[in-house]
Amino acid sequence: xxxxxxxxxxxxxxxxxxxxxxxxxxxxxxxxxxxxxxxxxxxxxxxxxxxxxxxxxxxxxxxxxxxxxxxxxxxxxxxxxxxxxxxxxxxxxxxxxxxxxxxxxxxxxxxxxxxxxxxxxxxxxxxxxxxxxxxxxxxxxxxxxxxxxxxxxxxxxxxxxxxxxxxxxxxxxxxxxxxxxxxxxxxxxxxxxxxxxxxxxxxxxxxxxxxxxxxxxxxxxxxxxxxxxxxxxxxxxxxxxxxxxxxxxxxxxxxxxxxxxxxxxxxxxxxxxxxxxxxxxxxxxxxxxxxxxxxxxxxx
Amino acid sequence: xxxxxxxxxxxxxxxxxxxxxxxxxxxxxxxxxxxxxxxxxxxxxxxxxxxxxxxxxxxxxxxxxxxxxxxxxxxxxxxxxxxxxxxxxxxxxxxxxxxxxxxxxxxxxxxxxxxxxxxxxxxxxxxxxxxxxxxxxxxxxxxxxxxxxxxxxxxxxxxxxxxxxxxxxxxxxxxxxxxxxxxxxxxxxxxxxxxxxxxxxxxxxxxxxxxxxxxxxxxxxxxxxxxxxxxxxxxxxxxxxxxxxxxxxxxxxxxxxxxxxxxxxxxxxxxxxxxxxxxxxxxxxxxxxxxxxxxxxxxxxxxxxxxxxxxxxxxxxxxxxxxxxxxxxxxxxxxxxxxxxxxxxxxxxxxxxxxxxxxxxxxxxxxxxxxxxxxxxxxxxxxxxxxxxxxxxxxxxxxxxxxxxxxxxxxxxxxxxxxxxxxxxxxxxxxxxxxxxxxxxxxxxxxxxxxxxxxxxxxxxxxxxxxxxxxxxxxxxxxxxxxxxxxxxxxxxxxxxxxxxxxxxxxxxxxxxxxxxxxxxxxxxxxxxxxxxxxxxxxxxxxxxxxxxxxxxxxxxxxxxxxxxxxxxxxxxxxxxxxxxxxxxxxxxxxxxxxxxxxxxxxxxxxxxxxxxxxxxxxxxxxxxxxxxxxxxxx
Numbered sequence: 001x002x003x004x005x006x007x008x009x010x011x012x013x014x015x016x017x018x019x020x021x022x023x024x025x026x027x028x029x030x031x032x033x034x035x036x037x038x039x040x041x042x043x044x045x046x047x048x049x050x051x052x053x054x055x056x057x058x059x060x061x062x063x064x065x066x067x068x069x070x071x072x073x074x075x076x077x078x079x080x081x082x083x084x085x086x087x088x089x090x091x092x093x094x095x096x097x098x099x100x101x102x103x104x105x106x107x108x109x110x111x112x113x114x115x116x117x118x119x120x121x122x123x124x125x126x127x128x129x130x131x132x133x134x135x136x137x138x139x140x141x142x143x144x145x146x147x148x149x150x151x152x153x154x155x156x157x158x159x160x161x162x163x164x165x166x167x168x169x170x171x172x173x174x175x176x177x178x179x180x181x182x183x184x185x186x187x188x189x190x191x192x193x194x195x196x197x198x199x200x201x202x203x204x205x206x207x208x209x210x211x212x213x214x215x216x217x218x219x220x221x222x223x224x225x226x227x228x229x230x231x232x233x234x235x236x237x238x239x240x241x242x243x244x245x246x247x248x249x250x251x252x253x254x255x256x257x258x259x260x261x262x263x264x265x266x267x268x269x270x271x272x273x274x275x276x277x278x279x280x281x282x283x284x285x286x287x288x289x290x291x292x293x294x295x296x297x298x299x300x
Numbered sequence: 301x302x303x304x305x306x307x308x309x310x311x312x313x314x315x316x317x318x319x320x321x322x323x324x325x326x327x328x329x330x331x332x333x334x335x336x337x338x339x340x341x342x343x344x345x346x347x348x349x350x351x352x353x354x355x356x357x358x359x360x361x362x363x364x365x366x367x368x369x370x371x372x373x374x375x376x377x378x379x380x381x382x383x384x385x386x387x388x389x390x391x392x393x394x395x396x397x398x399x400x401x402x403x404x405x406x407x408x409x410x411x412x413x414x415x416x417x418x419x420x421x422x423x424x425x426x427x428x429x430x431x432x433x434x435x436x437x438x439x440x441x442x443x444x445x446x447x448x449x450x451x452x453x454x455x456x457x458x459x460x461x462x463x464x465x466x467x468x469x470x471x472x473x474x475x476x477x478x479x480x481x482x483x484x485x486x487x488x489x490x491x492x493x494x495x496x497x498x499x500x501x502x503x504x505x506x507x508x509x510x511x512x513x514x515x516x517x518x519x520x521x522x523x524x525x526x527x528x529x530x531x532x533x534x535x536x537x538x539x540x541x542x543x544x545x546x547x548x549x550x551x552x553x554x555x556x557x558x559x560x561x562x563x564x565x566x567x568x569x570x571x572x573x574x575x576x577x578x579x580x581x582x583x584x585x586x587x588x589x590x591x592x593x594x595x596x597x598x599x600x601x602x603x604x605x606x607x608x609x610x611x612x613x614x615x616x617x618x619x620x621x622x623x624x625x626x627x628x629x630x631x632x633x634x635x636x637x638x639x640x641x642x643x644x645x646x647x648x649x650x651x652x653x654x655x656x657x658x659x660x661x662x663x664x665x666x667x668x669x670x671x672x673x674x675x676x677x678x679x680x681x682x683x684x685x686x687x688x689x690x691x692x693x694x695x696x697x698x699x700x701x702x703x704x705x706x707x708x709x710x711x712x713x714x715x716x717x718x719x720x721x722x723x724x725x726x727x728x729x730x731x732x733x734x735x736x737x738x739x740x741x742x743x744x745x746x747x748x749x750x751x752x753x754x755x756x757x758x759x760x761x762x763x764x765x766x767x768x769x770x771x772x773x774x775x776x777x778x779x780x781x782x783x784x785x786x787x788x789x790x791x792x793x794x795x796x797x798x799x800x801x802x803x804x805x806x807x808x809x810x811x812x813x814x815x816x817x818x819x820x821x822x823x824x825x826x827x828x829x830x831x832x833x834x835x836x837x838x839x840x841x842x843x844x845x846x847x848x849x850x851x852x853x854x855x856x857x858x859x860x861x862x863x864x865x866x867x868x869x870x871x872x873x874x875x876x877x878x879x880x881x882x883x884x885x886x887x888x889x890x891x892x893x894x895x896x897x898x899x900x901x902x903x904x905x906x907x908x909x910x911x912x913x914x915x916x917x918x919x920x921x922x923x924x925x926x927x928x929x930x931x932x933x934x935x
Binding site for chain 1: 308309312313316319320321322323324378379381382383384392393394395396397398400405407419420422423426427455548549551552553557559561562563590591592593600602603604606617641653655656658710711714715716718723724725728
């Protein structure tokens, strides 16, 4: 008789969650950020409905500052999987020239990510959106339900979370409200890597170490990915063997020095490391309750 | 305890092979406020080196700023992740934390101790295999300790660690420990017959009996907490039960494939097994167990799979595929236990949505038979259930469902209740047994009063009183509105001057006295209809304020909605659809409103509809919005 391992149990739970949304929610979408968690989430969605295709589209909120490799990967993957892909860009932000170098990380993230996401959800009237967030990432995420409700203004109210009993998810909402659904809630970073390894899931090559041009900006090594980086900063670039533990906007994503070129190397490095994953993200270090505040304002 | 295996550094591949197959244990910490739940989790994470350097740095900073442990690290700050929690120094919502040892992976839910947050505690407990019940050695068993012991067993947990904490503050006194344990056993006897209890004396703050047994309690010969957690069996008991799988999603990629997707609730299944689709009872054989990784020779409880059957039988979401040898029962009335989880108390007789497995139905919850006192576990009288109260009652559903008693199968016997207006999850419940098998005549325990009749229709009754000149468009708008209500599945009826005057009021003319009597009768009929739960549309010229006021007074508060169809006389006369104005002007008709009899326009109607330059459809939409905004149309 098959014994279920921790990965089997996590997978089964995620499949159940994803199917439940497809069965009960009127107009779901899967938020696809092109990162490793999104890769696992998409893989789980393909499994949940096999041999059918997942009955919802993918959506990428493109801040226009993502690594170029991410965009190539995104378009190729969606095509390979036969998934509809919606790409949303906050055109107002583009018109005003908002970017991390000119406006700083807080304004850039708010306009190009948070506001853009709200625009997209309003535009397509999605009633439920899958996100790849995990509870081990951050303290306020650790408190969030798998089915997390948002007001018509996309606000999260941590004091009004619904009870979530057994695997019975209440998906009812009033017009205009929506649900964020996190099928990877109970996965850890290590689970994600082990699962990628077990299932042979393809991820963006930026996760693997390679010689890349990096500059030091605000104390963090960031990669020179295009010519929008201010010239005097870009000219300080040096080649280093680096990789990325999370992927986002290239000016806001810290590189770590590494020689890990295989999955096993990455996992080994992670197991021996002494800092948490989100440290590489510039946006989180402002203040300890910052993620909770962002979520209340409509950040994913 | 951490992943200290040398293989990580020397041969990661071998390490991963070895650790890919760990088992998973989910547990909670619960108990009263300040008994040390969060501290224990902080200690477990810290001792298993799951706290990273950057997290430790911010923890140290926070401890000095807002901590309660002086210069020491306040571990509770690790888990109290919401701003409100850190400000108030209490745990409000359940937090999930993750750690692993070389033996096992753990998911721990830290649950709040305050009674007002019991529903959050229940959320954490409902997915746990083991509960660690924290007790302050100085205080012993408290009401909240009993409540949490009761709720964890209610939700299905059968393994309990009685963690007698803060032993350092009572000098590791064995007698104190034994007294608390005896106290608890006396209480636990009543909880569940198959409950396994492991008492452990400890100090989470000082790290006593957490990772290994400590000298301070040399009189204790049981396991340290981690030893227990690493070795307690997680073998799924559900696996030995009869096969059940709620159908979550019907998988039909093309005409040649029809599969039933779901997570196996209990038992095992193989191709060739005889199964039934419930509640229809149709029998078939498992053809394939389909997954993206290929067909399986066997699947077990906990797995999410897709089954195909040898025969074309109809099953849809909410049905269950079960072993033909021991099928589930079918009924629409049950005795249940309910834990109420909302600030608004249970309203007996009200209809709630009930979700069990993948099925959602409408349930009428009857008045409780009795409540349960969590201190003594004895019955107490209860007319309703307040927040956090537990009671026994009966429910009746609008359709029969397939189920198992909760004690036999959590997935097919546990349900949640959802309020249809607020959409909140207001209660959780356990099916104890069916009151009767389905198929007998219907049965109602409650009085069928006007509220019940309206509840049944999923709406609030209203009398929409359209008043205005002849030809103003009252009936046309009412008609357009009624079509919309019908399309929304709402129950309505239209009373129209013309149709009533041909029947009920055929004896009445158009004198002022007859007009008053006409309205009196119509208002009475409208009242009967609203008692029946209907949305009643009344289209009468009803020219006099006094009569409209009389009608208003007859209806329940808020149910009378006066709609002035405000068409100027010249416009109505120009339209003259029925040619009445012409006749009135020529004197052929006497007492004609607006010409030879007065029209008293409403002073404060709920709605005033201007019909000039507006289509009847527009007007109907405006009224519909009003009804929706004021809650007449239900959820």
